[in-house]
Amino acid sequence: MEIVLHTNTEEETQQIAYFLGEIVQQKDVILLEGDLGAGKTTFTKGFAKGLGVKRTVNSPTFNIIKEYKGRIPLYHMDVYRLEGSNEDLGFDEYFMGEGVCVVEWAHLISDYLPNEFLKIVITHKENGRMITLFPKGARYEFVCKELIKDDRFSN
Numbered sequence: 001m002e003i004v005l006h007t008n009t010e011e012e013t014q015q016i017a018y019f020l021g022e023i024v025q026q027k028d029v030i031l032l033e034g035d036l037g038a039g040k041t042t043f044t045k046g047f048a049k050g051l052g053v054k055r056t057v058n059s060p061t062f063n064i065i066k067e068y069k070g071r072i073p074l075y076h077m078d079v080y081r082l083e084g085s086n087e088d089l090g091f092d093e094y095f096m097g098e099g100v101c102v103v104e105w106a107h108l109i110s111d112y113l114p115n116e117f118l119k120i121v122i123t124h125k126e127n128g129r130m131i132t133l134f135p136k137g138a139r140y141e142f143v144c145k146e147l148i149k150d151d152r153f154s155n
């Protein structure tokens with residue numbers, strides 16, 4: 001299963017992310033991939049709002065992992081700086097924890113990822129963005145089906 005959505009503005013990308021933020025549960029893992037400036041931080045900001053996070057979400061590049069309080073905790077990870085190190089920062093504690101994980105540059109820690117996750121790839125497309133969802137496992141297929149049931153997101 002693979003779902004392709006198109007957004008023309010930052011707000012539209014945030015709307016999709018907000019919806020996901022509203023429906024995710026504890027232990028859900030979202031992987032975000034995309035080039036610099038693709039919209040990963042923009043997406044995470046919308047996601048956090050949907051999750052009820054009040055603080056402003058910024059890129060965690062220098063911290064690698066940042067935690068935010070929402071309906072459930074949000075663990076925002078940007079593992080860009082771990083490239084080539086293969087260092088385990090105790091990722092399992094987060095993946096199996098009380099909250100939901102959003103992981104940027106997740107392919108750099110592929111050894112530590114759970115078997116099931118929702119991978120979201122954001123790519124530049126003319127003036128907008130193409131957002132492709134790759135659910136791995138029944139839980140994430142369900143989440144994607146919920147998303148495209150909504151008129152706003154069905155193409």
Ligand SMILES: Nc1ncnc2c1ncn2[C@@H]1O[C@H](COP(=O)(O)OP(=O)(O)OP(=O)(O)O)[C@@H](O)[C@H]1O
Pocket residue numbers: 007008009010011012013034035036037038039040041042043059127128129
């Ligand atoms: N359809 C769109 N969806 C998301 N962002 C968009 C869209 N159109 C334009 N933008 C703009 O693109 C930029 C995306 O920046 P953002 O910091 O979210 O990217 P990033 O993938 O997190 O980059 P980095 O890896 O450098 O942190 C923002 O300035 C945003 O306003």
